[in-house]
Amino acid sequence: MTMIALGSALGTGxxxxxxxxxxxxxxAVIICYAIGSLIAAIIACAAGEMAVKYPVRGGFGTMAGRFLGPFAGFITRWAYWATTVCVAGAELVAVATYLKFWWPELPLWVGILVFALVIVFLNAYSVKSFGLVEFFLSGIKVIAVVAFIVIGLIIVFFGLPSHPAEGTRHLTENGFIPNGPSSIWLGMAVVMFSFGGIELISISAAEAKDPVRSVRSAGKATIWRLATFYVLALFVVMALMPWSAAAGTGDLSSSPFVMVFSEVGIPAAAAVINFIVLIAALSAANANVYAGTRLIHSLSYQGMAPRALQRTTKLGSPARSLAMSCVGILVVIVLALVTENVFLIMMSVITTFILVVWILILGSYISYRRKNGASSEFRLLGGTPTAVLGILGLVAIFAAVLSSPDMRLPGFVALCFYAFLTAVYYLFVRRFVGSDMDAFDEAEVATSV
Incomplete structure (x- = not known):
């Protein structure tokens, strides 16, 4: 369960x-990631506390339907589907971007298209050993980050035979907050994209043999590891090279992690890191296409999506749901034909989607605490006031997204999608949506046993 959450949240972001x-x-991006880790911890603990009490199928989507009403449940589920679809596209953009490390002239859309075909093939014909493969790929990703941090800290404080110790001069040579205090707020709009996946603990709880023990241990491990990995990794990046160089040219043409090893004269290590992050992005794209396909397939049985999506092939693959979940891939291929700034566009849309999902999770938690009180097995420290603080932080970040010139338009596009979902719900879906009470009744029986 820890690796599922880490594998999703520790990646391309x-x-x-x-x-x-x-x-x-x-x-000052180090401060941004520290604040982001705190908000992510609030979300993970709130979702985990509810999951311990009600380890229901559908996780936080079912929680929203139960504690905030059917409309909230509908919006949460569809918003999360849209998030997985867009993340799949963004991860393929990352794969194509990493390829430029070896083939700088390769058009972005070519890399996206080639690996998109691979992903679609894998999801259409084989899902065997999916969890095991994702576990090992996530493990590779975690090992890569740990190795980067350890090697980076050695270079910063002790140096290598071929490279003297860098020290921390790059952190302050142009000022620790060169763009002013408001840049920390604006930076949060980009940073929170990195924490997408922290909510998966809630979804996986329904399949755990011992939800209380699993959620408690996985929640704590995920929170502390994410905070440590992010803050230390960004400290290493900022200490080893000037921040203007780490930021690149603004077109995200290379990973700062790859650039660090190239900058200190270890090109072989840079190539290895680039290969690892490429595989990690491909793994995440595959996982999100899989998740989006299964999610939209299940929604068709709940009256929240067209019934035609229920059909499967002779091999048992929900082909129509798969086709619908590839819409994000089609979008990024089209965008790649007209602009090189595809990743930032997709990141803006995804951030808007996931912020709304997180706000609904915390809103569900506040209603849950009002009706159930505190859980004795696993709880969010501070309870309702902490959740309210988390919502205020997410709203402030939402405002930062709409205040950023590069993220404003994609953010408004995502808001238009919510307006579309609202119209669809009240015009077509409302009368078909059932209650989430059955799932809660089953969970209460299971936990009492």
Missing amino acids: LFLGSGAAIGVAGP
Whole structure:
């Protein structure tokens, strides 16, 4: 369960998206990631506390339907589907971007298209050993980050035979907050993209043999590891090279993590890191296409999506749901034909989607605490006031997204999608949506047993 959450939250947002965050906040991006870790911890603990009490199928989507009403449940589920679809596209953009490390002239859309075909093939014909493969790929990703941090700290404080110790001069040579205090707020709009996946603990709880023990241990491990990995990794990046270089040219043409090893004269290590983050992004794209396909397939049985999506092939693959969940891939291929700034556009849309999902999770938690009181097995420290603080932080970040010139338009596009979902719900879906009470009744029986 820990590896599922880490595998989703520890990935392209850190390896590639951190370049955009550095461009906004400079070395103060370390503060951004520290604040982001705190907000992510609030979300994970709130979702975990509810999951311990009600380890229901559908996780936080079912929680929203139960504690905030059917409309909230509908919006949460569809918003999360849209998030997985867009993340799949963004991860393929990352894969194509990493390929430029070896083939700088390769058009972005070519890399996206080639690996998109691979992903679609894998999801259409084989899902065997999916969890095991994702576990090992996530493990590779975690090992890569740990190795980067250890080697980076050695270079910063002790140096290598071929490279003297760097020290921390790069952190302050142009000021720790070169773009002013407001850059920390604006940087949060980019940083929070990195924490997407922290909510998966809630979804996986329904399949755990011992939800209480699993959620408690996985929640704590995920929170502390994410905070440590993000803050230390960004400290290493900021200490080893000037922040303006780590930010690149603004087109996210290379990962800051790869650039660090190239900058200190270890090109072989840079190539290895680039290969690892490429595989990690491909793994995440595959996982999100899989998740989006299964989610939209299940929604068709709940009256929240067209019934035609229930059909499967002779091999048992929900082909129509798969086709619908590839819409994000089609979008990024089209965008790649007209602009090189595809990743930032997709990151803006995804951030808007996931912020709304997180706000609904915390809103569900506040209603849950009002009706159930505190859980004795696993709880969010501070309870309702902490959740309210988390919501205020997410709203402030939402405002930062709409205040950023580069993220404003994609953010408004995501808001238009919510307006579309609202119209669809009240015009077509409302009368078909059932209650989430059955799932809660089953959970109460299971936990009492």
